[in-house]
Amino acid sequence: MKAVTGETMQQLDRRTIDELGISGLILMENAGRCCAGAITAAYGGNKKVVIVAGKGNNGGDGFVIARLLSGQGWQVRVFILCSPEEITGDAAVNLQRLDEAMITACPRPGDLAKHGSAFAGAGVIVDAILGTGLKSEVRGVYAEAIDLVNSASAPVFAVDIPSGVDSASGKILGKAVRADMTVTFAAAKLGCILYPGAELCGTLQVADIGIPEQVIADAPGCEFMDHAAARKLLRPRGRQTHKGQCGHCLIVAGSSGKTGAAAMAANSAVRAGAGLVTVAVPALLNPTMEIKTTEAMSLPVPDGGTGFFCGDAFKGIMTAAAGKDVIAVGPGLSFEPETADLVRKIVSQAALPLVVDADGLNAIAAQPEVLQARKSSVVILTPHPGEMARLAGITVADVEGDRIGVAKSFSSRYKVFLILKGARTIIASPDGEIAINGSGNPGMASGGMGDVLTGVVTALVGQGYPPFFACCLGTFIHGLSGDLVATEKGEIGISAVDVQESLPYAFKTLLSNAMNGSS
Ligand SMILES: NC(=O)C1=CN([C@@H]2O[C@H](COP(=O)(O)OP(=O)(O)OC[C@H]3O[C@@H](n4cnc5c(N)ncnc54)[C@H](OP(=O)(O)O)[C@@H]3O)[C@@H](O)[C@H]2O)[C@@H](O)CC1
Ligand SMILES: [K+]
The missing domain is CATH 3.40.1190.20 (Ribokinase)
Structure with missing residues (x-):
């Protein structure tokens, strides 16, 4: 299994978008669809999901998940860690596709903590807070959100990588989500393979989101020696x-x-x-x-x-x-x-x-x-x-x-x-x-x-x-x-x-x- 840094992954995304004409929106849709499928398969018994979304594209994946699960009859609550106008690009497009009633903006410290009952009633919590865009110690409301996700009793599903884990090294940047399952996109992120990040992923799956195999194979990275590779x-x-x-x-x-x-x-x-x-x-x-x-x-x-x-x-x-x-x-x-x-x-x-x-x-x-x-x-x-x-x-x-x-x-x-x-x-x-x-x-x-x-x-x-x-x-x-x-x-x-x-x-x-x- 190929393993790459988050930086390499972003270059792969860019190459796929610029050279192959597959839009970022399509990649995000595919990413969200793969996650929604994995969530349904693993946690479909109780159809109540809480999605915590950051303001970047990791959050955008969360919005796609919200739309797809909602369409399948799930009860969906989405908490965003900023005001809606701060969200831009593909993530903003997918935010607009959601029914406003399911969205709660929590831009200030303490906002999210007021919604403990939603977390307590959830069958699964989706961590779409931070992905490969994290470069420094987790700050402000993002750190608070990670604590809240970790203290909830429901199983946690991480989108791409548990938030707070450095995608290149597996180091915890201040604090990080402890997930039960992680679906990562196109190639494993090194942070999902190296400790301590590896231990925070739970079950790790790599999802094909439409980035061609050859593009992944040509990228700089490492071979993860799993059973298939050996x-x-x-x-x-x-x-x-x-x-x-x-x-x-x-x-x-x-x-x-x-x-x-x-x-x-x-x-x-x-x-x-x-x-x-x-x-x-x-x-x-x-x-x-x-x-x-x-x-x-x-x-x-x-x-x-x-x-x-x-x-x-x-x-x-x-x-x-x-x-x-x-x-x-x-x-x-x-x-x-x-x-x-x-x-x-x-x-x-x-x-x-x-x-x-x-x-x-x-x-x-x-x-x-x-x-x-x-x-x-x-x-x-x-x-x-x-x-x-x-x-x-x-x-x-x-x-x-x-x-x-x-x-x-x-x-x-x-x-x-x-x-x-x-x-x-x-x-x-x-x-x-x-x-x-x-x-x-x-x-x-x-x-x-x-x-x-x-x-x-x-x-x-x-x-x-x-x-x-x-x-x-x-x-x-x-x-x-x-x-x-x-x-x-x-x-x-x-x-x-x-x-x-x-x-x-x-x-x-x-x-x-x-x-x-x-x-
Ligand atoms: N086309 C694609 O590329 C595809 C990408 N995909 C998905 O996108 C993800 C990467 O998205 P991304 O690059 O937008 O970064 P992301 O992880 O959402 O975080 C950025 C946000 O976090 C914030 N932030 C940063 N550091 C912080 C800190 N220390 N503490 C607090 N906040 C911090 C930062 O805020 P700012 O610093 O800008 O104020 C910014 O708003 C990737 O993991 C995958 O899930 C898939 O959809 C497939 C197609
Ligand atoms: K995440």
């Missing part, structure tokens, strides 16, 4: 597939006390369909790895008896890399200076596609220029916000304040694929492509989940998926696997190994298309 990337297995075609992954991982990370990365690669997996570990830990991995082969590399990778490991790892399809470096490596040196040497010398995670990222953060003087054309980094902050030399707040911008600029500067983890993981390619992952749940906020993701992405690269697709699909499958576990066990107490073991079911679910369109 399904397009997944290749079913041919009947004659053999393990030699499914990639041999080399995973460089583990240190004393952290063999679990190495085992989860390796076992998750197996569960994500890797043909063969070899996990290189410090020699002292090999007996443990022999027990923790069954299908994956463990490879002891010299560690001077310490349980940590040291410089001597380099030769063994590069020898092991021969004949492999991809190398993952990082899970459970530790902060040992010699290990960090080794990571940087691997990153600069290896020619195979590389996936770097965890302590591997911290090693790079100390000398990010190693990314620029490397041999491999494909490097995938999988940082959480703390690791991203270290890599980019900024604070975690900076990262969280602009997750897309930070991921985009780092991946283009260092020519790497980036998976910036968190609620709505961002995937960035060196060419500027951005995807936002739609799967996963808060139950996955526990140790080891990143090791599982590393295993999945590594396995997909090994199977020949183009790197950006491997990142997008791997992230989605990882989250979907977590969602399947949460469906069975709930969101508290899910372990990374639960997610690892559920991976085949995630692939099966995606292939079956049973959850088409879900996010």
Whole structure:
């Protein structure tokens, strides 16, 4: 699903109006019609609706909804947050089409609050207060209206985006409507997908209002990885597939006390369909790895008896890399200076596609220029916000304040694929492509989940998926696997190994298309 900023959406509206001759009035009519249909389908039992409309085109959509529902026998009250003469353009045309008796103007502070009984009797409240035109903190009567909508007991339907949510970032500009359902137009607004806005939308539907598909496809924006988008990337297995075609992954991982990370990365690669997996570990830990991995082969590399990778490991790892399809470096490596040196040497010398995670990222953060003087054309980094902050030399707040911008600029500067983890993981390619992952749940906020993701992405690269697709699909499958576990066990107490073991079911679910369109 395509996701765009409100600004891009306004350009799309303009292009459709100016170049294709489809008038703004028609787009508004279509927008209102789609909303009226969704309202009737979801809340048609009690035909009493209160519509709160701002003075822009979002309010104009509200007027169309009012006319259409009224025509279907609904009892309609429309509150406008200004005097009628302040409303202009297409919105004014649609305001004039309404029976005056249903309209109450509430231009001054306190006006709307006098109509609490109308809100109390409503079967549904329509939020047509603010849409993509919001640019700053919500002011005056608009803020009051948002409070009133939120305090009412009826379900809330938001037109285009819950009022108060910034359409580009999902940030709440002062205060915002909490909706039960949102119908957004033509393409998802980023604000409906990124948190906290995403949580305020309730059920999100994208409505076709007559903007041609090609115009939407050509617009700058992000791909929202929902079930349908991920399904397009997944290749079913041919009947004659053999393990030699499914990639041999080399995973460089583990240190004393952290063999679990190495085992989860390796076992998750197996569960994500890797043909063969070899996990290189410090020699002292090999007996443990022999027990923790069954299908994956463990490879002891010299560690001077310490349980940590040291410089001597380099030769063994590069020898092991021969004949492999991809190398993952990082899970459970530790902060040992010699290990960090080794990571940087691997990153600069290896020619195979590389996936770097965890302590591997911290090693790079100390000398990010190693990314620029490397041999491999494909490097995938999988940082959480703390690791991203270290890599980019900024604070975690900076990262969280602009997750897309930070991921985009780092991946283009260092020519790497980036998976910036968190609620709505961002995937960035060196060419500027951005995807936002739609799967996963808060139950996955526990140790080891990143090791599982590393295993999945590594396995997909090994199977020949183009790197950006491997990142997008791997992230989605990882989250979907977590969602399947949460469906069975709930969101508290899910372990990374639960997610690892559920991976085949995630692939099966995606292939079956049973959850088409879900996010
Ligand atoms: N042809 C199209 O384009 C189509 C667009 N469509 C619809 O139009 C919507 C976009 O409409 P829009 O651009 O008119 O902006 P909108 O969200 O209604 O808000 C603007 C109003 O809000 C006010 N306001 C702003 N900031 C504020 C603040 N902080 N606090 C308080 N007030 C604030 C601002 O007031 P002003 O600052 O001008 O005094 C202005 O009056 C879009 O989401 C979709 O629903 C569909 O019909 C399909 C066709
Ligand atoms: K709205």
